[in-house]
Amino acid sequence: MAYKTIKYEVVEQILTITLNRPEKLNACTVTMEHELIDAFDRADRDDDVRAVIVTGEGRAFCAGADLSRGADTFDTDAKRGPVKRLPDGTIDYSDPKVSDSSGHLTLRIFRCLKPVIAAVNGPAVGMGVTMQLAMDIRIASEAARFGFVFSQRGVVPEEASSWFLPRIVGIAQALEWCYTGRVFPASEALSGRLVSKVVPPDQLLPTARTLAREIAVKAAPVSIALIRQMMWRMLGADDPMEAHKIDSRGFYTRGRSADAKEGVMAFLEKRPGVFKDKVSVNMPDYFPWWAEREFK
Numbered sequence: 001m002a003y004k005t006i007k008y009e010v011v012e013q014i015l016t017i018t019l020n021r022p023e024k025l026n027a028c029t030v031t032m033e034h035e036l037i038d039a040f041d042r043a044d045r046d047d048d049v050r051a052v053i054v055t056g057e058g059r060a061f062c063a064g065a066d067l068s069r070g071a072d073t074f075d076t077d078a079k080r081g082p083v084k085r086l087p088d089g090t091i092d093y094s095d096p097k098v099s100d101s102s103g104h105l106t107l108r109i110f111r112c113l114k115p116v117i118a119a120v121n122g123p124a125v126g127m128g129v130t131m132q133l134a135m136d137i138r139i140a141s142e143a144a145r146f147g148f149v150f151s152q153r154g155v156v157p158e159e160a161s162s163w164f165l166p167r168i169v170g171i172a173q174a175l176e177w178c179y180t181g182r183v184f185p186a187s188e189a190l191s192g193r194l195v196s197k198v199v200p201p202d203q204l205l206p207t208a209r210t211l212a213r214e215i216a217v218k219a220a221p222v223s224i225a226l227i228r229q230m231m232w233r234m235l236g237a238d239d240p241m242e243a244h245k246i247d248s249r250g251f252y253t254r255g256r257s258a259d260a261k262e263g264v265m266a267f268l269e270k271r272p273g274v275f276k277d278k279v280s281v282n283m284p285d286y287f288p289w290w291a292e293r294e295f296k
Contacts, residue, residue: 005032007057008039013050013216014209015043015114022058027066028127033101036131037108044113047278050216050224052112053208054135055119061144064126065102074155094296102127106159109134110232113225113279115215119208120144120195125183130157133164136228137211138195140186141204146194147183167235169193220259220275222282226250233290246289253284 007018017039019026043049056062065073072078076097084092091098109116109131116135124132125147132138148165150157157165157178165174173192177184186198199207215224230250234243254260259277266273 001035001038003035003039005029006035006039008042010046010049012213013048014053014212015039015046015049015051016053016055016205019054019056019062022056022060024066025060025063025123026056026058026128027063028102028131029066030101033105036105040108040112045280047221047280049114050219050221051212052114052116053119053205053212054116054132055205055208056121056124058122059143060122060128061118061120061124062128062131063123064128064149074153096295099295100158102131102159105131106134106161106164110160111229113228113283114221115212115224115228117208117212119204120146120186121201121204123147123183125149126153127159130159130161130165133159133161133168138189139204139208139211140189140195140198141201142186142198143201144186144189144195144198145183146177146186146189147181148178149181149183151179152181163236218272220263220273220277221279222257222259222275222277222284223254225279225283226254226287229288249284249286249289253286257282 003020005019005021007016007020009016009018017036019028019032021027021029021032040052043052067073069079077083080097083097084095086092115137118132118135118138120132120138120140122141122143123145125145126149129146129148148157148161165178169177169192177192186195189195190198197207230243230246234246237243257277259275262275263273
């Protein structure tokens with residue numbers, strides 16, 4: 001895919017995805033959603049990509065959904081055509097047309113096998129902030145602003161954010177931000193645990209790259225892919241036994257791997273590890289351990 005709304009650059013095993021509609025404050029369109037999904041597909045296939053950074057071009061991260069359609073911006077029937085109806089005339093909510101298109105993006109990021117860092121360079125509101133919730137670590141510039149503005153637009157949060165946001169910041173903070181819909185500064189995002197650190201604007205990408213580089217250079221890619229999915233998916237487990245089952249499978253299979261032998265010997269010999277297992281071909285046979293959910 002030739003990208004029109006994003007940049008895709010791999011340098012030193014770090015992929016930087018840049019939202020690239022600066023004249024529109026990187027407001028997200030359906031085209032951008034599709035391009036971002038394709039970019040994460042590419043990242044998972046490319047063993048040279050060890051970590052992903054997502055940022056915005058210009059002075060914004062993402063101003064949210066493109067509102068150029070005016071009053072019909074959020075009207076699914078107007079954008080995609082009328083959804084199916086059941087024989088009694090009620091809405092068939094299993095119709096794929098009902099499925100929130102931006103949610104496909106966060107679900108794709110959720111399934112990613114590479115660590116994902118958001119480098120939030122400026123305003124991030126609406127889907128500009130909810131798309132970050134499936135990313136693993138958020139670092140903000142002092143110039144960043146955040147807003148879960150849906151209540152002020154007459155809609156509700158999307159991109160599966162009602163699952164992600166309370167798990168990241170807690171239910172009380174999530175509800176305060178979503179009830180008020182107000183835009184708040186990076187300092188409040190930090191105190192509310194939405195972001196892990198706030199840095200001067202000129203230090204944003206260097207800080208993100210330093211973290212990404214540490215992962216890319218020091219960590220075993222297959223272990224990272226497993227850890228990412230283990231941590232995220234266990235947020236929804238109903239008992240720690242579910243984590244114990246997956247931990248045990250992971251530790252058994254990885255413990256017998258060439259990477260594990262290399263990791264131990266590198267430590268004993270006081271040298272960097274050289275991990276050769278690849279995400280594309282060396283994921284263990286129990287992976288994935290979950291059944292993908294359908295929209296129905």
